[in-house]
Amino acid sequence: MKKPVIEFNNYSFKYHSQTVPTLQNINLTIYEGEKVLIVGPSGSGKSTIGHCINGLVPFSYKGEVNGSLQIMGEEAGHLDIFSRSKMVGTVLQDPDGQFIGITVGEDIAFSLENDCMEQGDMVNLVEEAAKMVEMGEYLPTSIHHLSGGQKQRVSLAGVMVDKVEIILFDEPLANLDPATGKYAIELIDRIHKETNKTVVMIEHRLEDVLHCHVDRIIVVDDGRIVADMSPNKLLSSHFLERVNIREPLYVKAVKYAGCTVTEDMKPAHLDSFTVESCKDKLLDWFEAVNPKVLNEKTSPVLELKEISFSYAPGHETIHEVSICINKGEMVSIVGKNGAGKSTLSKLICGFERPRSGSILFYGQDITSDTIMERSLRIGMVMQNPNHMISKHMVYDEIAFGLVIRGVLEDEIKERVEKTLKICGLYPFRNWPISALSFGQKKRVTIASILVLEPEVMILDEPTAGQGLRHYTEIMEFLVELNRQGITIIMITHDMHLMLEYTPRAIVIDGGKKIADESAATILTDLEIISQANLKETSLLVLAKRLGIVEPKAFVSRFIAFDQEVRKQWQ
Structure with a gap:
């Protein structure tokens, strides 16, 4: 019988800044x-569970603990943070937050240097760990020259070199493009099989994680564990639906068609999912669902004309990109990590100046406008909320932009409270931002821009770290803004978001525009998918298995149906 390595017994935790426990029994x-x-x-408290396992609770996040937590058979309360780090290695969702060394090799070696290990032994261990995560040839490379996926691999190597028994991944897919995310899950699976380490993953993207085998899924809601079972058993139940966690799309389609999903149908993996008995119901459902009606095109609001840009001489990050965004459009910009998507947003907002080309707003050249001048027309929400937050309290952060613009106090209160409610943040309006989860901080930064009511909004990964309900609330609010004429541009790795909310998608690869088509067309073009590190949606694969002549239509109709169902939550 396998021995327990993590044991929570009637464990509760309350942050000092809160009045009720985040984790309960x-x-x-x-x-x-x-x-x-x-x-x-x-x-829900899932990240807090991770913090309790790796020792951030109570060493970094202070609060009141009740009950027992044992790590590797030892009471956690008796272990200092150093001892805990030798048992539990953590790979953060933002790898930049845990780098110490300048080069890959230096960063992997950091903990060994702290242990005063002999240099020869250290070199051998670093090379072994780097090879395991397929980063052996990058040891002399600067951390800052790596892609998001490579940074995550270096973080993992830095954990592996310590020979920890437990590896904790906090949202490992949050900042990765679809293909890199798939590779990350395969890498985690390979290391788990080769080393027999205990692996704990905290992640929103359930379908992506289930690309590889998982022993158990723990469902947390409102600080309590509401389910603990195998993936096949969980997906044949209604637990995920009850707590508003997105089920794999192919499973949801089968349930929408009125089929009962059972454990023996093996729904955890599309390849093994036996859906043949549901074929007739799925085809009938497909015929009955109305297709989504696309909006008509309007006049241009934002135009990029042959924009080129370089961070350093001789290395062009953006190469002669021309894009026309029409008023009232909702558009996705997609592509692999490091393709130039975020750089384009910086150029549009004025954070960077193009080397050549021009930017037009309603036909007027704004290439030379200042950041302040552009901010009156274009709002930008960054991918990492910590790069935007400047105040200590939630209300003050959201009100800040209105305050510096001289808006009257009564109007500030009205607009801030309205935005707080829309973004699901009203209960936290008087909270310190330090007490929020990453996902809640993300909503604060979105709210701080929404409250300014810009004409064009650019959102870099707007739903990263969001559960399905908050994802829906934020996106439906953006849709409502869009209906009122505000143009929305989203930089995203979320293929479902792209399909569901943006009829048009622009694909960037190597600083060049390689496609500008409908989202459904792009995600059925295998050449573009491969070149831009995108991923074919499981709905398309399901439609092909069913023999549907128009698989793109099946995807579109599912999206329209699913959207209408979730609108009822509003």
């Missing part, structure tokens, strides 16, 4: 060599 045992996934809505 947690009972959970994770065994040696298991691979476990923890899921839950944003703010």
Whole structure:
């Protein structure tokens, strides 16, 4: 029988800044060599469980602990943070937050240097860890020259070199493009099999994680564990639906068609999912669902004309990109990590100046406008909320832009409170931002721009770290703004978001525009998918398995149907 390595017994935790516990009577045992996934809505407490395991609670996040937590058979309260780090290695969702060294090799070696290891032994261990994560040839490379996926691999190597028994991944897919995310899940799976380490993953993107085998899925809601079962059993139940966690799209389509999903149908993996008995119901449902009606084109609001830009001489990041965005459009910009998507947004907002080309707003050249002048027309929400937040309290952060613009106090209060409610932040309006989860911080930064009512909004990964309900609330609010004439541009790795909300998508690769088509067309073009590190949607694969003549139409109709169902939550 496998021995327990993590044991929560009637465990509760309350942050000092809060009045009610974030975790309530947690009972959970994770065994040696298991691979476990923890899921839950944003703010449910799943990240706090991770913080309790790796020692950030109580060493960094202070609060009141009740009950027992044992790590590797030792009471966690008796372990200092150094001892805990030798048992549990953590790979953060933002790898930049845990880098110390300048080069890949230096960063991997950091903990060994702290242990005063002999240099020869250190070199051998670093090379071994780097090779395991396929970064052996990058040891002399600067951390800052790596892609998002490569940075994550270096973070993992830095954990592996310490020979920890437990590896904790906090939202490992949050900042990765679809193909890199798929590779990350395969890498985690390979290391789990080769080393027999205990792996705990905290992640929103359930379908992506289930690309590889998971032993158990722990569902957390409102600080409590509401389910703990195998993936096949969980997906044949209604637990995920009850707590508003997105089920795999192919499973949801089968359920929408009126089919009962059972454990023996093996729904955890599309390849093994036996849907043949549901074929007739799925075809009938497909015929009955109305297709989505696209909006007509309007006049241009934002135009990029042959824009080129370089961060350093001799290395062009953006190469002669021309894009026309029409008023009232909702557009996705997609592509692999490092393709130039975020750089384009910086050029549009004025954070960077193009080397050549021009930017037009309603036909007027704004290439030379200042950041302040552009901010009156164009709002930008960055990918990392910590790069935007400047105040300590939630209300003050959202009100800040209105305050510096001289808006009257009564109007500020009205607009801030309205935005707080729309973004699901009203209960937290008097909270310190330090007490929020990453997903909640993300909503604060979106709210701080929404409250300014810009004509064009650019959002870099607007739904990263969001549970399905908050994802829906934010996106439906953006849709409502869009209906009122505000133009929305989203930089995203979320292929479902792209399909569901943006009829048009622009694909960037190597600083060049390689496609500008409908989202459904792009995600059925295998050449573009491969070149831009995108991923074919499971709905398309399901439609092909069913023999549907128009698989793109099946995808579009599912999206329209699913959107209408979730609108009822509003």
